[in-house]
Amino acid sequence: MNLSDPTQFAVDLTNCDREPIHRLGRIQGFGFLVAASMDWMIQHVSANVGAFVDGCSPDSLLGEPLDTLLPSAAMHAVRGRLQLLTHNEGSERLFGFDLLGTGRPFDVAVHVSGHSIVIEAEPSAEGPATNPGTLVKSLIARIQRTDDLAGLFRESVRQLRGVTGFDRVMLYRFADDNSGEVVAESSRSGLESFLGLHYPATDIPQQARALYVRNQIRIIADVDAEPVPIEPGLDPNGETLDLSLSLLRAVSPIHIEYLKNMGVSASFSISIVIDGRLWGLFALHHYSARHLAMELRSTTELFGQMISLIIEARLQKEQRRAEETVRDLHDRFVGKIVSATPSVEALADFADDLRQIVPCDGFAVYAKGTTRSFGLCPLADDMPALARFLNRAAASRIYATDELAAVHPAAENYADRVAGILAIPISRSPRDYLLFFRKEIVQTIQWAGDPASKLGTFGPNGPRLTPRKSFEAWQETVRGKSLAFTEAERKAAETLRVSILEVLLRFNEETERRQSLAAQRQELLIAELNHRVRNILSLIRALIVQSRPGVRSVDEFASIIGGRIQALARAHDQITKQNFAAQDLAEIIQTEVQAYIGSKAGRVRLDGPEIHVEARAFSTLALVFHEMVTNSAKYGALSDSSGSVTVSWHIDANDTCQIDWRETGGPPVAPPSRRGFGSTIIERSIPHDLGGDAEVTYHLSGLAARFGLPASHYQLRDGDTQRLPIGEAPQTAETMTETGSLQGLSALIVEDNMIIALDAEQILLDNGIARVFTAASVADALAILDAEAVDLAMLDVNLGSETSFALIGPLNRKNIPFIFVTGYGEALDLPEDAGPVESIKKPFADHHMLAALARANARRAVAG
Incomplete structure (x- = not known):
């Protein structure tokens, strides 16, 4: 035997949890399989291909192009189905399709397995075709009329049995430990009921659970049928074909024997997957061979997915109701302790409120080495040892168990009063706790055979399950355990922990911290304010000094200074009204035009994309355009009744915003005889303060100016930017x-x-x-x-x-x-x-x- 070949794995009950059930190298014989490489060369063929394709054998097909087997229409259909697959998960199907070009209809499934394209086909069922949408809609409509989950479970198995015709339909629900319970059953008369029986986690090995999640329907048409090998068993790299997503995959010998022991000849399963986890399973049994057409199996798969969503929605609805009730209790409790501002020890005064939030049989507050208890609790002398046990758990997490004595042997001394505990740590040093105790609940579980000793005799696959005795109800009495703390109760306890620690016990510390932060922020604001005031005063002083040369009167000097300071003020207003956000370039120019020339504003035309200027560039641009507007109003196009100004801007190849100022229709223009401070602002502010460029040209027909604003000082809106948005991958x-x-x-x-x-x-x-x-x-x-x-x-x-x-x-x-x-x-x-x-x-x-x-x-x- 080749130990590296998964198809040669010798399986028995001692190692079935390690059996490579997805690589058995065999399929069920009611269909055939062809696997091709990504360039459409045949790699594997099931040995029974000749029974479906006249004149073909595995030897004649292996290594040949797939189109030697399939006609062009079939190749086209397969390619189209592959296009619909998402991340190589699941399979795409065709029903009643002339796969071989012979006129014989087949149901076809296509999926990707590693580097292979797997095509599975089985003859289409005779008779009228199923309308999956109508059938599922009818099934779901009946199920949605049920009032609760128990009714939903009962109606689901009844509907499935009516549609599939199987002798027995069961619904398993899995517990957190992966054991299962039959929570609903519909069967033909005369069959023994399995309702309420439990099955250990070992009955469904871990690798089988994983396959139930990936491939959510599974048919076993005849347990007595011989499986068909896939030729060759190993590819040139020595690997078997992964059949995880196969619909024809053969069955583990140990599972075949398991079904035979139950007298089952055919089975079908539908997974119930919630939040990526195998929540439950519809198990359909028939006591003679039975095959369901692929189209009907696919319909029941859709039904299973819809049922999964309905169950998930109802579970969430129940959870939301429970959480809302607990939230109301929690809010009332927090309101009480906030108004009372108690100490840790005084939390015991609110025992009744806390016991409503986390239902329990006993409650205690262990704080600073002393205990206040209510109801069924350990004695005060037992509390220090229990606290030391809890100290070994994480400091910032709740701790809960429904079997305290199993992890803390000293709890055997008070097992008659306490079996389960939920502890909420409410301080670090010393470690204090809120403790919720639950008493022992004696449970009687009916197992489908003794889960601890299911081996009986030896069969063809080693130790085997003894027929009948393996499935007779076996009762187990469970002691030393309490009612388990639910996930909702654990969340409620965690919310309590946060409320008590953050809202109450750390109230004074939080207040001090906030006062300290407020003082730091105030100091930073004062320092920033001083810095900004000094900068503004220095700027105004410079404006006054630089504006003085060349003025002819005090009034003219005051007018010039006033205009420039007003330009700064308007820029400052634009910044602060948007909390230092970037502002539209057009608004900066419009503000200066409307403030200075008023009635002539209609003669200034703006044209360009929506450019938003960063706040740090506001003051500079405001001063520049203030000077441009005032010069035009005094000497240029806006000084008479016929001139106009056009300001346009665009983004050039270097991501620079090029702003063009053009004056036309005004009086003739000549270069100035002397250079004043205004000219200096126009020509040097943008290059000096913003790293851009500026150029002014005095044409006889009108002044022209160009200003270059670097990309770091603006944003281009409406998606017209030539720069990549943040987070977008750069193009090659x-x-x-x-x-x-x-x-x-x-x-x-x-x-x-x-x-x-x-x-x-x-x-x-x-x-x-x-x-x-x-x-x-x-x-x-x-x-x-x-x-x-x-x-x-x-x-x-x-x-x-x-x-x-x-x-x-x-x-x-x-x-x-x-x-x-x-x-x-x-x-x-x-x-x-x-x-x-x-x-x-x-x-x-x-x-x-x-x-x-x-x-x-x-x-x-x-x-x-």
Whole structure:
């Protein structure tokens, strides 16, 4: 025996938890399996392929291209289904499909296993087809009318038995320790009931639980049928085919024997998965061979997923109700202790309130070595030892157990009063606790056989389960345990801990901390205020000194100084009204225009994208534009009744905001005979303070100025920025070349599969396409082309009952570049009038599609 070969694993009851059940190398014989590589070469074939495909054998198929077995239509369908798979999880299915091109319908499942594409097929069932949506809707409607979870469980198994025809349908619910209980059952008359029986966690090994989560339906059509090997058992790398997602996967010999011991000939299971965890399982048993068609199995899988959501919603609803009740009790308790501001010891005065929040049989406060207790509690002499035991737990977490004596042997001394405890630590030094105690609850559990001794005799697979005795009800009396503390009660206790520590016990410490922080903030604010006031005073002093030369009167001097200080004040107002947020460049200019020239403001025209200037640049820009406006009003275009000013801005290739000031229609302009402080502000402020540039030109027809504002001092809004937003991955030179030409275009997607069309649409929108139109047929596409402006098109070759080739002529006449998307692989035969068009194969990657469209657009542009 090859120990490295999983197909040679010798399984018995002592090692079934390690059996590689997903790599058994065999399938059930009611269908056949073909596995192909990602380039469509056949790697594995089930040995029974000849029973379904005339003239074929594994030896004749292995290593050959898949299209030697499947016709082109089937290849196209398989590629399309692969495109729908998400992260290689689950399988996609086709029902009543002519897989082999012989006219015989098959139900087909396709999934990806490692580096292989696995195709499983079984003959379609005869008779009328199932409408999955209608059937599931009918089932769910009956179930939703139930009042509680117990009624939901009963109705679920009844409906499943009616739909599937199995002799027995059970619903297992798993406990936290992975043991299971039959919580609902529907069976034909004459069968012994399993309702209420418990099953140990070992009855479903861990690897089987994992498969129940990944592959949520499992059929065993006939326990007496011989499994069919997969040829070859090992690939060239010595590995077996992973059948985790297979619908035909063979059954572990030990599980076959388990079912035979129960007299079960066929079984079917449907997983109930909640929050990624195996919450329960529908187990269907039949006492003769029984096979369900793949379409019906898929329908019940959808039913199981819907039931999972309904159960989860009802569980959450129950939990919310319990949490709301506890929250109300908690809020009332907090209100009481806040008003009383008690000490730790005084919390015992609120024992009744606390016992309502966490139901218990006894309550105690252990603080500073003393105890105050109520109800069933350990004696005061037992408390120090219990506190030392609790001290070993984490200091900032609650501790709860329903079997205290199992972890703290000294608790045996008071087991008649206390079996379970929940402890809330409420201080660090000394360690004090709120303690909630629960008494022993004697439980009688009915097991389906003794879980500790299920081995009976020896069978073909080693130690085996003795028939009948393994499944007779066996009662176990459990002592020393209390009612367990639920997750909701643990959360309530944690909320209590936070409230007591943070709101009450640390109230004085928090108050002192806040006072200290407030004092620090006040000192920082005062220092910042002093700094800003000194800067403003220094700036005003400089304005006064620099504005004095050249003035002819005190009034003129006052006017100049007043205007410049007002410009600073207006800039300051704009900053503070938005809490130092960036402000619109247009508003800065408009503020100066409206403040200085009033009625002439309509003669100033602003044009440019929405630029928001950072607060640190406000004062500089306000002064510059104040000088520009006042100069124009005194000497330039705004000094008479006919001139106008245009201020425009744009972002250049260096991400600099270029601001252009143009005056026209005013009196003739001549360069100034002397340079005053205003000219200095205009020409030197932006270069000196902001690291930009400035240039002023005195044309006879009117003054022109250009100012360059670096990218660090502004933000470009409305998505027009040429800089990447924060968090966006930078584009490479290659992707910029290929996809940059797609920005702002409109595209047409012709695809009969809605999910693939939606996926392609989102890819295009995410990569700069402005508008996307989708069509499922040639007629729909022609209507769009007649009504809308389309720049690009992506055509799926096969649209079900027609091809997209009929669109080639209309697209060429409108000079619209296009590409084809196909599931036919390399064998695509295009019409002559298609020209040098590019095609991409399904399943396609995002960047392949985008690059192909960009190249098509570029080729058409060159040809045009």
